[in-house]
Amino acid sequence: MAAPGKNRDFLLSAILLGLNILVSWQITRFPATNEKLRALGPDVFPWIINIALYVLCGILMLRSLLGKTGIEAFPSYSRTGWLRMAVIVLFCLLFLPAMKFANFLVWGVCMMFAIQYVLGERRILYNLLFSVLFPAIIYVVFAYGLNVELIG
Amino acid sequence: MDILLQALSDTLSPMILGLVFGGVFLGIIIGALPGLSATMGVAILLPFTYYLSPAEGMALLLGIYTGGIYGGSIPAILLNIPGCPASLMTTLDGYPMSCKGQGGRAIGIATVSSFIGGLVGVLALCLLGPALAKFALSFSPEAYASLAFLGLSAIVVVVSDSIIKGFISVFIGLLLGTVGMDPIVSVQRFTFGSVDLLTGINYVPVIIGLFGLAEVFTQAVAPSAGQQGGAPLTNILPGRADLKTIFRNALHPCWIGTAIGALPGAGGTIASIISYNRAKAASRCPENFGTGIPEGIVASEVANNASIGGSLVPLLTLGIPGSAAAAVLLGALMMHDLQPGPNLFVSDGRLVNTIFGILIMANVAMLALGLLSARIFPKIIQLPRSALLPFITLLCVMGSYALNNSVFEVCIMLAAGIAGFFLKGFGVSAGPIILGLILGPLVEANFRAALELSDGDISIFVKDPLSAAILGITCALIAFPLVKNVVRKRKAAGRQ
Secondary structure, eight states, rough: OTHHHHHHHHHHHHHHHHHHHHHHHHTSSSSOOGGGGGGSSSHHHHOOOOOOOOHHHHHHHHHHHSSOOSSSOOOOOOOOHHHHHHHHHHHHHHHHHHHHHBBBHHHHHHHHHHHHHTTOOOOHHHHHHHHHHHHHHHHIIIIIIIIOOBBO | HHHHHHHHHHHHHHHHHHHHHHHHHHHHHHSSSHHHHHHHHHHHHGGGGGOOHHHHHHHHHHHHHHHHHHHHHHHHHSSOSSSSSSGHHHHHHHHHHHHHOOOOHHHHHHHHHHHHHHHHHHHHHHHHHHHHHHTTTTOOOOHHHHHHHHHHHHHHHHHHHHHHHHHHHHHHHHHHOOOOOOOTOOOOOOTTOTTTTTTOOOOHHHHIIIIIIIHHHHEEEEEEEOOOOOOOOOOSSOOOOHHHHHHHHSHHHHHHHHHHHSSTTHHHHHHHHHHHHHHHHHOSOGTTTTOOOOOHHHHHHHHHHHHHHHHHHHHHHHSSSSHHHHHHHHHHHHHOOOOOHHHEEEEEHHHHHHHHHHHHHHHHHHHHHHHHSGGGGGHHHTTHHHHHHHHHHHHHHHHHHHHHHHHHHHHHHHHHHHHHHHHHTTTTOHHHHHHHHHHHHHHHHHHHHHHHHHHTTTHHHHSSHHHHHHHHHHHHHHHHHHHHHHHHHHHHHHOO
8 A cells, every 4th residue: 555645545635625624714704694694695505515525535534544545646657747748738828928929820839849849759840840730720710710819 | 390390401501511520520530549538529629619509519519429439439449449438348349350350340330330329319319308308397496406416426426436536526516616706695706806707617618628638638748659550441331241230239239328328427338338248148159259249349339329319318308417528518508508408498499409400410420421431540540649639738728718718718727637637646537527517506506596495494305205306316326336335345255
């Protein structure tokens, strides 16, 4: 069995319990409603969900500590694998400034080229061909077919 | 009668037919690529339907769904890798046939079997749908809240490996559904002062993130080995003997697929497993199953395609999706301000009948495209992953952005993608989250309406006979796997 720190069910329940505490704190900040509306107030349903999540996460944590579940650790990936994911996340985040200061095509070509490169496509011409072709197709479909504003 | 004629003319319009054929073709490609599922295809292309009419949008999405489930059988037969979970049982006899040099014949049998299964599923939907919708019109708010909870519980029991984790994901979805303005007392909930969150979390970017981008991350961090080249396919059109085998063995898989597909939460995977096992148990030569016989392909493919029509029965009649893909279809209808459920049959009878027609046409398109384009299948499954993944990322980003021309939706999609990737690593399935998010407002509205009617008395949920019966079924559904687990453990302990 993986140690509690690496046990995926333990980790999951610990993370969710932490987030759930934040949710409880947020629910207590909902504006108070009058007595008549208390049973139907905006906090009733979130409280039910919140309590259910406490119970479920508690059970999951207990079971993982007792060794009844979660014998697997979270999958381990290579540093290259994480780097690939980081590049994809980075380019998704770059979409925000790209739409403000550049335009979709510049972002699309750079994104396609970089992701193909980190995924192992080392044939530059082949890579460039797809990097220009796919964003161009998407641009035509969205900008002209669906009237989506794509110029920064 | 007028509605039927109007629906027929809608279905046969060039635009709808073009979208159905295009959708089926895209679906076949998506389904044929191992790792990409029909649900992912429907999710990624969902934003496109925003610019189409409801019927046109459904034509595209149902085409992709139908083509995607069928397309999963192609790598199952040619590579021994199911393109989607529903094609798992097809590998058992499909791949051995391919090894014997009968890949083309196996594809032909799978195509005709899928067509028959799909068609029977649609016919069941046409027959059962209106009757069930009529019955559902009499549901009280408490019965409807209980029914939604039954749907959520059913998907947990069927989709998740662990019931606890399944319910955790349902409650995460329900919690996300409470973000935004409270519908009754206009109080902001979990908005953190953001104007974008006032209207709640849009489920479309969440769907795209959880099913599209999360899959891109999964395949990017641990890329699978390159696919082997496939031999050219021959003898694709089934001969008279094969057609006889298909028709002789299609009856039981048809009803198994339709019935299991209609259960909220169950789907093509379970239908094909049960159907295959039944065919093997009923066979005079069960030892031949798994060695490459057409009967195995027929049992699996007829059942998983029959489940498509079946899964739309609870979606259209009760507003409860029968599968993750059906949950995305629910999102597509709601995007056009249409609320699936019994009222849809009354208020939009023409659209409902058009959907029936679209499904029939999608199966015809699948048969035609499957048989005509089979020769290019070995090439499709060799598409390079390095070009495919960035293209899907591009579609995910653009699909989310195009919804409201807003980068906020891209942020939601990215957050959902990252969360989906980690949740997958933790063994938590995304399907129940989506269902919780979509059904959350509906469950809350009916829950609070029921409490309002009873002056806050929660026992109303067991006092109403229909609600009590539905809750009883829900409890039984949750208890069944738990009891089965205990019995299995006791038996194992007894043997030791």
